[in-house]
Amino acid sequence: MQGMKKGLAQYGDAGFSLFLRKAFIKAMGYSDDALDRPIVGITDTYSAYNACHRNVPELIEAIKRGVMLAGGLPIEFPVISIHEAFSHPTSMFLRNLMAVAAEEMIRAQPMDAVVLIGGCDKTVPALLMAAASADVPAILTVTGPMITGSHKGERLGACTDCRRLWGKHRAGAIDGAEIEQINGQLAPGPGTCMVMGTASTMALCAEAMGMMLPGGAAIPAVHADRLRHGEATGARAVAMAKEGLRPTQVMTKPAVENALRVLQAIGGSTNGLVHLAAIAGRLGFDIDYAKFDRMGAETPVLVDLKPSGQHYMEDLHKAGGLGPILREIREQLDLDCLTVTGGSLGSTIPPAATWQQDVIRPVTDPIHKGGGLRMLYGNLAPNGAVIKQAAATPRLLKHTGRAVVFRSLADLAERIDDPALEVTADDVLVLQNAGPKGAPGMPEAGYLPIPKKLAAAGVADMVRLSDARMSGTAFGTIVLHISPECAEGGPLALVRDGDRIALDVAAGRIELLVDEATLAARRRDWAPPAHPARGYYRLYYDEVLQAEYGCDFDFLRKHPLRDARTKA
Ligand code: FES
Numbered sequence: 001m002q003g004m005k006k007g008l009a010q011y012g013d014a015g016f017s018l019f020l021r022k023a024f025i026k027a028m029g030y031s032d033d034a035l036d037r038p039i040v041g042i043t044d045t046y047s048a049y050n051a052c053h054r055n056v057p058e059l060i061e062a063i064k065r066g067v068m069l070a071g072g073l074p075i076e077f078p079v080i081s082i083h084e085a086f087s088h089p090t091s092m093f094l095r096n097l098m099a100v101a102a103e104e105m106i107r108a109q110p111m112d113a114v115v116l117i118g119g120c121d122k123t124v125p126a127l128l129m130a131a132a133s134a135d136v137p138a139i140l141t142v143t144g145p146m147i148t149g150s151h152k153g154e155r156l157g158a159c160t161d162c163r164r165l166w167g168k169h170r171a172g173a174i175d176g177a178e179i180e181q182i183n184g185q186l187a188p189g190p191g192t193c194m195v196m197g198t199a200s201t202m203a204l205c206a207e208a209m210g211m212m213l214p215g216g217a218a219i220p221a222v223h224a225d226r227l228r229h230g231e232a233t234g235a236r237a238v239a240m241a242k243e244g245l246r247p248t249q250v251m252t253k254p255a256v257e258n259a260l261r262v263l264q265a266i267g268g269s270t271n272g273l274v275h276l277a278a279i280a281g282r283l284g285f286d287i288d289y290a291k292f293d294r295m296g297a298e299t300p301v302l303v304d305l306k307p308s309g310q311h312y313m314e315d316l317h318k319a320g321g322l323g324p325i326l327r328e329i330r331e332q333l334d335l336d337c338l339t340v341t342g343g344s345l346g347s348t349i350p351p352a353a354t355w356q357q358d359v360i361r362p363v364t365d366p367i368h369k370g371g372g373l374r375m376l377y378g379n380l381a382p383n384g385a386v387i388k389q390a391a392a393t394p395r396l397l398k399h400t401g402r403a404v405v406f407r408s409l410a411d412l413a414e415r416i417d418d419p420a421l422e423v424t425a426d427d428v429l430v431l432q433n434a435g436p437k438g439a440p441g442m443p444e445a446g447y448l449p450i451p452k453k454l455a456a457a458g459v460a461d462m463v464r465l466s467d468a469r470m471s472g473t474a475f476g477t478i479v480l481h482i483s484p485e486c487a488e489g490g491p492l493a494l495v496r497d498g499d500r501i502a503l504d505v506a507a508g509r510i511e512l513l514v515d516e517a518t519l520a521a522r523r524r525d526w527a528p529p530a531h532p533a534r535g536y537y538r539l540y541y542d543e544v545l546q547a548e549y550g551c552d553f554d555f556l557r558k559h560p561l562r563d564a565r566t567k568a
Helices: 014-026 056-069 091-108 123-134 160-170 176-183 198-208 224-243 253-265 270-283 289-298 313-318 322-328 409-415 452-456 516-524 535-543 561-567
Strands: 039-044 073-078 113-118 138-142 149-151 154-156 373-378 381-388 398-406 428-431 463-466 478-483 500-504 509-512
Touching: 039 056, 039 091, 039 224, 056 073, 056 113, 056 224, 091 123, 091 535, 113 123, 113 198, 113 224, 123 138, 123 198, 123 270, 138 198, 138 224, 160 176, 160 452, 198 253, 198 270, 198 322, 253 270, 253 289, 253 322, 270 381, 270 478, 289 373, 398 409, 428 500, 463 500
Parallel strands: 039 073, 039 113, 113 138, 373 509, 398 428, 428 463, 463 478
Antiparallel strands: 149 154, 373 381, 381 478, 398 500, 500 509
């Protein structure tokens, strides 16, 4: 069934359902000729709260132009929009809601293909999760990164420089008036954060996975190429509608593994790992974390972008975008993976450039020899944790220190800058109850601020650990995604002030140096958080999975864990 005849509303009379549908769609002014064309739905993820999606309206126009030039009928429809700074308690709490909404609206409304417009951090994964489950021919484009701002001759970008300069302000090196000036320069236009944050990471991973036309991930939001990419995406969607090329044919296990490989090579956000795990779960498989670690050992960080390096996304675009990165690691990729072009990933890799650039390094001269991310295990993280080693302080990658524990985000906010806080630069800052259920939503609180008195004394980094996430734009020796989380009774909940914690990134270990009898006694005192009374929060609490499964809802996985446990 194609076009308007797809997925009729059920009145018990299919003929009447179609008759009624046509009556209403004709009220939009369409002709019979238009309604006979392949229908391409377009997810309108614009919101006046979401500056990262400020250019969605003009992007939709470009996509529609492409659809119509290729003989299709474009129909845009609203999908909720999520912006990082406008999502209480945190955008991750809402990612699955967006994924559910998008999946159901793609399935419920008649469309032969769909163009997904992602951008801000959680939107690309939510849309890809939806596409994987709905499995209607789908192609992604993104709003694109922002251009950089400037302050006193220095290039600035959200949000690595937001954090860096706010840290200087906390330490007293930048006064109130100057930080306000800087505030106006950090996000100077439409588009997503222009460092290697989660939005950039997921755009590049999605392109590597084959879900976006080549070159699309890095085109700045304000660049005319952005609109041409949109037009080409619309045209390609019409062809995909005719071919019936589905997301499950593109997002295969090897394609997801290509994305994981690229995640290492770009020094991508730790969030990328969570989102790819969620997408994998929708497709019916789980990430092999041992393999992911091996990828890190084999694949160095090649992209010299903040926060691990010095450049910004517009520089990556000028250097060729994803293509040259794929070319550098081509021997480590499965080049036969099918992409939305209808051809293989290998066929999208451009020939070597004849000009010099210094944003994408050759594998022989990487920015960081090991990959960007490293998995950690141990008695503190039986089911895993992750560290972005490329953005850590090398001397802290092997460190044993005394725990300074904060029981919650509120406790952290209340005490971190207390002059009476007993803390030294060699201590390990521990944040509890900030995981998927505990916070809720696993906020990006893993980047614990350096206590003010230490920051003022020049301390720039400390070992910090939590069951929270961290913005991809942040940097430091920060252990994240500790699983099981505190709210699930994970060992992180048993850490007390003064305990010794040993981190050894090279060995992939994170250990709590406390004897088992003491831990057992503490475990007896542990109680889970109160069950939420109602609403989406209750659904979220009951269904959200731990970080290693991407924090998706169990019932949205292709094979819910609950079903496997029931059978066992
Ligand atoms: Fe939207 Fe950073 S806040 S991408």
